[in-house]
Amino acid sequence: MKKVGMMVLGVFLLFGLAACSSDEKTSGSSxxxxxxxxxxxxxxxxxxxxxxxxxxxxxxxxxxxxxxxxxxxxxxxxxxxxxxxxxxxxxxxxxxxxxxxxxxxxxxxxxxxxxxxxxxxxxxxxxxxxxxxxxxxxxxxxxxxxETSLIFYNKELLAEAGYDTFPTTYEDWKKLIASLTDKDITPIALGNKAIWPLQSVYISMIADRITGSEYLADTLNGKQSFTDERFVKALTVIDELTKLNAFNEDLNTIDEAQARTMFISGNTAMHVAGSWAIGPILNDVEDADNIGLAPFPDFGGEGELGKMTGxxxxxxxxxxxxxxxxxxxxxxxxxxxxxxxxxxxxxxANIIVPVQVEMDDSVPGILKSANEFAQGGGIAPVYDASLTPELTDVINNGLQSITLGEKTPKELAEEMQKAYEKNK
Amino acid sequence: MHLAKKSKFAIIIGLLPALLLYTIFAIVPILQSFYYSLMEWNGFSEMKFVGLSNFKMLFQDPLFWKSAKNNLFVVIASVLGQIPIALVIALLLNRKLKGAKFFRTIGFLPVVLSTVVISLTWSLIYNTKNGLINELLRTVGLESLTQNWLGDTSWSMIAVCITVIWQFVGLYLIIFLAALQNIPEEVLEAAKIDGASEWVTTWKITIPMIWDTIIVAVILCISGSLRTFDLIYVMTHGGPAHSTEVMALYMFNETFNKLQYGYGSAVSVVIFFFSLLLIFIVTKSMGKKMI
Known part of the structure; x- marks a missing residue:
């Protein structure tokens, strides 16, 4: 027994010494x-x-x-x-x-x-x-x-619902969603378990379209209020989409990557995500030409249509x-x-960069579109990049409650204003 | 044994390292958070003394009460779920059952698995579209019973609790089995000779003889469920809409997501006293001098 113990000890010492000596080699110079x-x-x-x-x-x-x-x-x-x-x-x-x-x-x-x-x-x-x-x-x-709010769509499934191009107004978008659900196709793959996507990806853009880009900064300076009816209208869009069954049923229990996989596998017609999804989607999708990219439609508000949150x-x-x-x-x-x-x-690697880089033909279509969107009308603020961590938490959880029908958009807007005033 | 009598010094030397580590990593942080709980602090800025206003804010936050309620739910579900199930299985396995070893290993397996693995696996099982449970219900034609287990606020807490129970039954199973094996053979034999039925033996002899162990298990179970965090964090993030938020998760969100380190410390102080109180009540009511 003792002998074995000594041998084990010996082996350990040997390894220890070996590790030391190899360390010395790399850290030898200063x-x-x-x-x-x-x-x-x-x-x-x-x-x-x-x-x-x-x-x-x-x-x-x-x-x-x-x-x-x-x-x-x-x-x-x-x-x-x-x-x-x-x-x-x-x-x-x-x-x-x-x-x-x-x-x-x-x-x-x-x-x-x-x-x-x-x-x-x-x-x-x-x-x-x-x-x-x-x-x-x-x-x-x-x-x-x-860019944080891009709509990826499956051209084939859209064609099945009777659409060759992506709708440019909210009304048409809702019609598209309705005809997709009629055909038993899940319209939008959403993974909101981590609760930021609905806020960061959806509300940032929808609110910008409806309220214009100045609104958020003004509100945070106290010049406007979250209870502004334009902002409530933006929150209402999420409510309306949920009621239209635009999202997959398990939206609150899967994460963003799982939702993306759903879209890539071709079961759902749309997926809303930022430019971070371009790479993975192009990598994994079977036919890259079948994927289209669209900005958010016109919600009939004050925001410039060319703007892209990011x-x-x-x-x-x-x-x-x-x-x-x-x-x-x-x-x-x-x-x-x-x-x-x-x-x-x-x-x-399919990433949009801040400097001018020449693009050749090998650059895929959706990346080109994404680049055009960035150059289009400038960058609009993303909500969680501007809100305080506390307000972000309130809106994230509130949006999830809206999808569950446990809170109305108006209640959430009031709650946000209250949280804002508390910390002013 | 006589060494202990001879030199207290040796005992102190022996205990010192563990005691030192325990003090530095457990006692000191607890005292520190008492101190932080009186401050307004976002983790980076200068601390500002605010007295008891953190606690005032805390008791007025409906979300805290909701998380406390959810936490009690977990405690009750664990005590009423884990202990009886573990006890029944332990009693069964204690008999000369064929394959008892095999079942014992199976029962203990969840305890060894990483909580993250358990959480992710059960999330898949509960998935509303292609999860195991809903698929099963659909296959046997009970489609009307399918639920969005984790996504529906009325089911999410129940679903989480079932996973918690499943995870820890094995632990108490092993504890009970060890206790059962310590019951002297003669006592049981005497009962048999006196003509006691199996049922009577179990109730009148076996259970009373392991009663101390059961109390320990209950206390472990309560303190464990009051601390519960990781499983829920991975499975639901406390969602949807705070429906599965427990106190530890509430503390975590307030502290690290909203950057309120002072307030978060106040929450942990309250959790600390809440747990003490609960365990005190339980030990008193179960009539043993455990603490």
Missing amino acids: EIELTVWNDWTEERPENTVYRDIIANFNKENKDIEVKIESIPHDQYETKLRTQAAGKQLPDMFRVWPGTRITPLVEGDALLSLNPIMDKWKDKIPEGILKDYAVDGEQYAIPANIS AAGGGIALNSSLSKEKQEAAFTFLEYFYNDELYQKLMK
Whole structure:
């Protein structure tokens, strides 16, 4: 017995020594290690692009090692906030623009990138850079533009219901939905278990069409109110769609990816999602030419029809407490990362980017359409990028209640106004 | 044994590491959250002392009461579901049953599985369109009984509770089996000689002899269900429309989604005292000196 124990111990020691010696090889020179947190867990082409570029960077820069730590998207921000509260943020981390970085900035968690901004100033339009700036300080560089409200449709199923082109008015859209349900085809695949899609993807765009783009900012400044009948009308659209049976029955128990799979498998006629769905859909769908892309129809409101809700994305922020040495290394990394190579590769990976990139014929149709939408009438705000976390929570849950018939649009609007006034 | 008498010092040395870890990772955070609960704090900003206003806000929030009610529902369902089922199965398996080992393993399996796996699997089973339950009902022609189990607010809580029960029956099954095997053979034999039927033996001898274990199981069950979080978080996110939100989930959402660390701490303090109270009541009413 004793002998065996000694042998086991010996083996462990051996492995331990081996591990030590191999460690020494890589960390022998004074190498700076930077950890970057992100949500690149899904097997998506753009995630591969990000990873590849970091791998190249590590190869070309012998004295800097960038380590990737990926956390699933749904948990990522929670984890980031928790770590931020405990002052345990990593060196670099992916952040989202607008109000989602302001608390981090106010808590002095982020490092300003102003010293190195010359590289991007003329390349990326100011309107897009602005998304990642707070009070004139730039905190991250956008890698992409995401459009958040695109209607993907299955041309074949639409033709079955008697439509060759996608309806451009709300009334026609409802007619299309009615004729699809008549044919026993689920009109729209929706996965709202995580409760943000109805708000972020649907309401942002519908409300913009009805209220115009100024309304949201005005409301948050106290000049308008959520109980405004235009906003209530926007919420009512969700109520009407639910009552028309526009969504799959299990909308509140499946997540967004599951809904997308439903659409890809060809059982449902439409799926509403942001540009993040373009890649996966093109990858997995059998016949890419059968998929069409349309903007939201005209709801007869005050918004410009060319507008598309969206935001800059893919920014990586730096921890404010980096040492001088690490700071330099991180700047070098950002300059390497946000470069033409990244944008070109992203475009090839079906991502809309903030800089001008030439497009050849190999670019699929729906990506071209998506790009046109972005250039069309400009970017409109996305609700959860502008609302406070608390208001976001109220509207997310409220919209789910509307789909269950437990709350009326008017009640939700009042609840939002109350929550807003409480925290003013 | 005599070592213990000889040197208290050795005992202290032995206990110290565990005690130290426990204090740092359990006691200190609890005290800290008492402190935070009196503050207004979003996790990044300076803390601002606000006295008891967090608690005032909490008791006025109907959502908190809803989550407390849901939590009680989970507690009751667990105590009334897990314990009796586990006890019955344990009594059956304790007899010289063919394949008892096999069933014991099967029964314990859910305890070993990761909660996330359980949650996702049961979500698939409950799915309204192609879930196992609804498919089964449709196949036997009971289409009218099909439900949107997790998506309908009147069913979601029940569906979640069934999963919770299923997950933990195995744990209590093992605890009861161990207790049953400790009952001395002679006692049962004596009962048999006196002509007691199986039924009478079970009620008059077996159950009283493992009563202490049953109380421990009930307390474990209550404290476990008061903390329940992960399973519901993965299965429903507390939805739809807060219908399956329990206190821990409410605390989590308030703290991390709405960035109210002070308020969230107040919620956890209330959960802490609520649990203490409940366990106190139960131990008192079951008439044993457990705590």
